[in-house]
Amino acid sequence: MKKIMLGNEAVARGLYEAGCRLVSSYPGTPSTEITEYAALYPEIYAEWAVNEKVALEVALGASVAGGRAFSCMKHVGLNVAADPLFISSYTGINGGLVIGVADDPGMHSSQNEQDSRHYAEAAKLPMIEPSDSAECLEFTKEAFELSELFNTPVILRLNTRVSHSQSVVETAERKETELKKYIKDPSKWVMIPANARPRHQVVEKRICDISDYAENCVFNKTEIHECTSIGIITAGPSYNYAREVFGDTVSYLKIGMVYPLPINTIREFASRFERVIVIEELDDIIESFCRQAGLTVEGKNLLPITGEFSQELLAEKILGKAADYDSFEEPVPPRPPVLCPGCPHRGVFYVFKKLKLYVSGDIGCYTLGAAPPLAAIDTTFCMGASVSALHGYNKILPENTKKSVAVIGDSTFMHSGITGLANIVYNKGISTVVVLDNRITGMTGHQENPCSGHTLKGESTAEIMPENIAYALGVKKERVVTVDPADLAEVEAALRRELEQDEPSVIVARRPCALLKYVKREAPYAVDREKCRSCRACMSIGCPCISITNGKAEINQSSCAGCALCMQLCRFDAIIGGNTQ
Amino acid sequence: MTGNIIQKQTKNIKNKNIKNIMIVGVGGQGTLLASRILGNALLAYGYDVRVSEVHGMSQRGGSVVTYVKYGEKVYSPVICRGEADIILAFEQLEAARWLSHLKKGGILITNTQRINPMPVVTGAAEYPGDITDKIKAKGISLIAADAQSLALSAGSEKTANVVLIGVMTKYLGVDDITVEKTIRELVPARFLDVNMKAYELGRNISAGSVK
Numbered sequence: 099m100k101k102i103m104l105g106n107e108a109v110a111r112g113l114y115e116a117g118c119r120l121v122s123s124y125p126g127t128p129s130t131e132i133t134e135y136a137a138l139y140p141e142i143y144a145e146w147a148v149n150e151k152v153a154l155e156v157a158l159g160a161s162v163a164g165g166r167a168f169s170c171m172k173h174v175g176l177n178v179a180a181d182p183l184f185i186s187s188y189t190g191i192n193g194g195l196v197i198g199v200a201d202d203p204g205m206h207s208s209q210n211e212q213d214s215r216h217y218a219e220a221a222k223l224p225m226i227e228p229s230d231s232a233e234c235l236e237f238t239k240e241a242f243e244l245s246e247l248f249n250t251p252v253i254l255r256l257n258t259r260v261s262h263s264q265s266v267v268e269t270a271e272r273k274e275t276e277l278k279k280y281i282k283d284p285s286k287w288v289m290i291p292a293n294a295r296p297r298h299q300v301v302e303k304r305i306c307d308i309s310d311y312a313e314n315c316v317f318n319k320t321e322i323h324e325c326t327s328i329g330i331i332t333a334g335p336s337y338n339y340a341r342e343v344f345g346d347t348v349s350y351l352k353i354g355m356v357y358p359l360p361i362n363t364i365r366e367f368a369s370r371f372e373r374v375i376v377i378e379e380l381d382d383i384i385e386s387f388c389r390q391a392g393l394t395v396e397g398k399n400l401l402p403i404t405g406e407f408s409q410e411l412l413a414e415k416i417l418g419k420a421a422d423y424d425s426f427e428e429p430v431p432p433r434p435p436v437l438c439p440g441c442p443h444r445g446v447f448y449v450f451k452k453l454k455l456y457v458s459g460d461i462g463c464y465t466l467g468a469a470p471p472l473a474a475i476d477t478t479f480c481m482g483a484s485v486s487a488l489h490g491y492n493k494i495l496p497e498n499t500k501k502s503v504a505v506i507g508d509s510t511f512m513h514s515g516i517t518g519l520a521n522i523v524y525n526k527g528i529s530t531v532v533v534l535d536n537r538i539t540g541m542t543g544h545q546e547n548p549c550s551g552h553t554l555k556g557e558s559t560a561e562i563m564p565e566n567i568a569y570a571l572g573v574k575k576e577r578v579v580t581v582d583p584a585d586l587a588e589v590e591a592a593l594r595r596e597l598e599q600d601e602p603s604v605i606v607a608r609r610p611c612a613l614l615k616y617v618k619r620e621a622p623y624a625v626d627r628e629k630c631r632s633c634r635a636c637m638s639i640g641c642p643c644i645s646i647t648n649g650k651a652e653i654n655q656s657s658c659a660g661c662a663l664c665m666q667l668c669r670f671d672a673i674i675g676g677n678t679q
Numbered sequence: 680m681t682g683n684i685i686q687k688q689t690k691n692i693k694n695k696n697i698k699n700i701m702i703v704g705v706g707g708q709g710t711l712l713a714s715r716i717l718g719n720a721l722l723a724y725g726y727d728v729r730v731s732e733v734h735g736m737s738q739r740g741g742s743v744v745t746y747v748k749y750g751e752k753v754y755s756p757v758i759c760r761g762e763a764d765i766i767l768a769f770e771q772l773e774a775a776r777w778l779s780h781l782k783k784g785g786i787l788i789t790n791t792q793r794i795n796p797m798p799v800v801t802g803a804a805e806y807p808g809d810i811t812d813k814i815k816a817k818g819i820s821l822i823a824a825d826a827q828s829l830a831l832s833a834g835s836e837k838t839a840n841v842v843l844i845g846v847m848t849k850y851l852g853v854d855d856i857t858v859e860k861t862i863r864e865l866v867p868a869r870f871l872d873v874n875m876k877a878y879e880l881g882r883n884i885s886a887g888s889v890k
C-alpha cells in the first residue's frame with residue numbers, strides 16, 4: 099500500500115516487516131518516533147531503557163538469545179552507548195542486530211553536531227544511510243540481512259531531515275524469522291583478552307569482506323546521465339539537495355553504505371568524469387577516502403563542514419547562483435522556545451535567580467531556564483553532567499558550596515545523574531542537587547521513564563522515586579526533601595536550609611508536567627487594572643501569558659494555566675481569579 | 680564490479696513543476712496537522728509529495744516551519760529562500776520572518792493573529808507595526824484573514840489551522856474534495872463537525888472579508 103510516512107515511522111515499519119522482536123532505546127530528537135511507532139506493533143516488544151548504554155546492551159542480549167533486535171538513539175546517545183557498541187563489534191551477533199543513530203546537522207535540537215560515521219570506522223561496523231522514507235523502510239529490512247550475513251551489528255544512520263520528513267513508501271507484510279538457537283561459546287561471547295585477541299582478527303577480516311560486498315550491494319546506486327562531465331558522489335539527504343539543483347545535468351554515485359566505502363565503484367565512477375564533487379554534510383569522510391585512494395575530487399573546498407545543507411546552499415557554493423527574494427525590511431524579533439504556561443520548572447529557576455546561585459545545569463526542558471528573563475543557568479554540558487560537574491566545581495571553590503546547586507530532570511537523573519550523586523556521597527562532597535521531577539521525559543515530547551509509572555507500551559509499572567535512590571546512595575534521610583515547585587516560599591525555604599548544610603542534600607521538586615493529559619488545567623488568573631502598579635514583578639518569571647498592555651500587566655486568558663506563580667509575586671494583590679475565586 | 684548502474688534516459692524532470700508550500704507559525708498553533716492534511720490530500724490527488732517538519736521545540740512556543748512539496752517527483756524536502764509558491768502564515772510576525780522564502784510572484788496568506796515572542800514580552804525587542812501593509816507595499820500578493828474569529832464562529836478557536844487550510848486550497852489548484860476527505864481521516868471523529876465547518880468558512884472567505 100502507498101502512503102506518506104515520516105522517515106522514523108518508515109524505519110519502524112521496516113523493523114516490523116523484518117520480523118524484529120525487540121526494540122530498546124532512549125529518546126532523543128530526531129530519533130524518538132522510531133521507538134514510539136515500533137511500540138504500536140503488538141509483535142514487537144519495545145521499551146524505553148534508562149539510557150543508551152543500557153538500551154544497546156538490552157538489544158545485544160536479545161541478539162544473543164537469537165531474536166532480531168534494534169536499539170536507537172540520537173547522535174550524542176551513541177557516545178553513551180559507545181562501550182557496548184565497540185564490544186558488540188568483537189562478539190558479533192546471533193539474531194540480527196541493528197543500531198539506529200540520528201545525526202542533527204544544523205543542530206535543530208542538539209548540543210553539538212558530531213558526525214556519527216566516525217563510530218562506524220572506529221568500531222569497524224558497517225553503516226548504511228537512507229535518504230528518504232522509502233529507503234528508511236527498505237534499508238532497515240536489508241540491514242538485518244546484512245547483519246546476519248556477516249555476523250555483525252549494523253548501524254543505520256539517520257538525520258533530522260530524513261527522520262522528520264514524510265515521503266511515499268510502499269508497505270509489505272511482516273516476515274517472521276526463526277529464533278536462532280543460542281549455543282554456549284565463550285570464545286565468541288566472553289570478551290576477556292584471550293578470547294578478544296582472536297576476535298579482533300575476525301573483525302578485521304569481516305570488514306574486508308564487507309568492503310568487497312559493498313561493491314555490489316543494494317545500498318549504493320550509480321545514476322549515469324548522458325553527456326555529463328560532472329560526477330557527484332553523495333549520500334543521505336545531500337543526494338536530494340543535489341538532485342534538485344543539478345537534475346539530470348550531472349551523474350550521481352549515491353552511497354547508501356557509508357562504511358565501508360566501495361573503492362572500486364568509486365574509482366570506476368570517478369574515471370568517467372572531468373570533474374568529481376563529493377557532497378556530504380558534516381565531516382569530509384568520503385572525500386578523504388577518495389583522496390587517500392589517489393583520486394582528484396572537490397568537496398569541502400566548496401562546501402562547509404558545519405551546518406545543514408540545502409539546495410540553496412549547493413546552488414550558491416557550486417554554481418555561484420544566489421537566491422532571488424524579497425525580505426521584510428525591519429528587524430524581526432526572534433521567537434525562541436520558552437517554558438510552557440504552567441510549567442513546574444519555572445518557579446524553581448525564579449528562586450535560583452533570586453538567591454543568586456551558581457547553577458550547574460543539565461539537558462531537558464529546564465535548559466530553557468538559561469534564557470532571559472530567568473537566565474539562571476551557568477553551565478550545560480551533557481546528560482548527567484550537572485551533578486558530577488558541580489562536585490568538581492565545589493572541590494575547587496569550597497566557599498561557593500553554599501551558593502551553588504545542580505539541577506536535573508527526572509529522566510536525566512535516571513539516565514546518568516545517579517552515578518554522579520553516588521560519586522558526591524562517596525567522595526565527601528557537600529553539593530546540593532535539585533531534581534525537577536515532572537514525572538515524564540518532557541523535552542523529547544513526553545516519553546515514559548522510570549519515574550512516570552508507565553511503560554512505553556502503556557502498562558502500569560513500578561514508579562521509582564528519586565528520594566529513595568538518594569537514601570539508598572547514603573544521602574541522610576533529613577537531607578532529602580520533597581517540595582512543590584508551585585509554592586515559591588516552600589522552594590526558597592528548602593534551598594536556604596539545604597545550602598547551609600555541610601553534607602550532600604537532594605531536593606526533589608515534584609509536580610507533573612503541565613501538558614500531561616491527566617493534569618487538570620486550573621482556572622486562569624487575571625489582572626485587576628486598578629490595583630496593578632506596573633512594577634513588572636510578574637514579568638520576571640518569563641511567562642508567555644503575561645504582557646504589559648497600555649501600561650498595565652495583562653494575562654492572556656486562553657493560555658494561562660493557572661499556576662499562580664505571578665499571583666505569589668504580586669505585592670499589590672492585583673492578580674486575581676484562578677483557584678482563589 | 681561497478682555497483683548497480685541505472686542507465687536513465689534523460690527524462691528532463693522539470694523542477695519547475697514542483698510546487699512549494701510553506702506553513703509557518705508558533706509552536707502549539709497546529710501547523711503540523713495542517714501540513715499533514717495538505718500532504719495527504721496531495722498524495723491522494725496523485726502527486727509525489729514530501730513534507731518536512733522540525734520537531735522538538737514545537738510545543739514550547741518557538742517559531743515552527745513545515746514544508747509541503749508536490750509534483751511529478753520531489754527530491755529535497757526543504758524549501759529555501761525565494762522558492763515558496765505559497766506561504767501560509769499562522770501569525771503575522773512569522774509571515775514577516777519567512778517572507779524571504781516567497782518566490783517572486785508567490786502568494787502570502789496570513790492570519791491576522793499576533794502572538795508576542797518572549798523578547799517582545801520582556802521589552803527587549805519591538806513587534807513591528809502594520810506588517811501586512813508593509814508587505815503589500817512591496818507589491819506582494821497578500822491575503823489576510825482573521826482565522827481566530829472564523830474558527831470561533833465554527834465552534835472552536837482550535838480550528839484556526841483548518842480555516843487557514845480552507846483559505847489556501849483556493850490557490851492550490853487541487854480538487855478540494857480530497858482535502859475534505861483527508862480532514863475526515865486525520866481529525867478525531869468528535870471534532871470532525873467543527874473542523875469541517877471551519878474548513879468551509881475558510882474556503883468561502885469572500886473577497887470582502889479579506890483584509
Ligand SMILES: Cc1ncc(C[n+]2csc(CCOP(=O)(O)OP(=O)(O)O)c2C)c(N)n1
Binds near residue numbers: 178461506507534
Ligand atoms: C545522551 C543524550 N541522550 C538523549 C538526549 C535527548 N534529551 C535531551 S533532554 C532529554 C530528557 C529530558 O527529560 P527530563 O530530564 O525528565 O527533563 P524534562 O525535559 O522533562 O524537563 C533527552 C532525552 C540528549 N541530549 N543526550
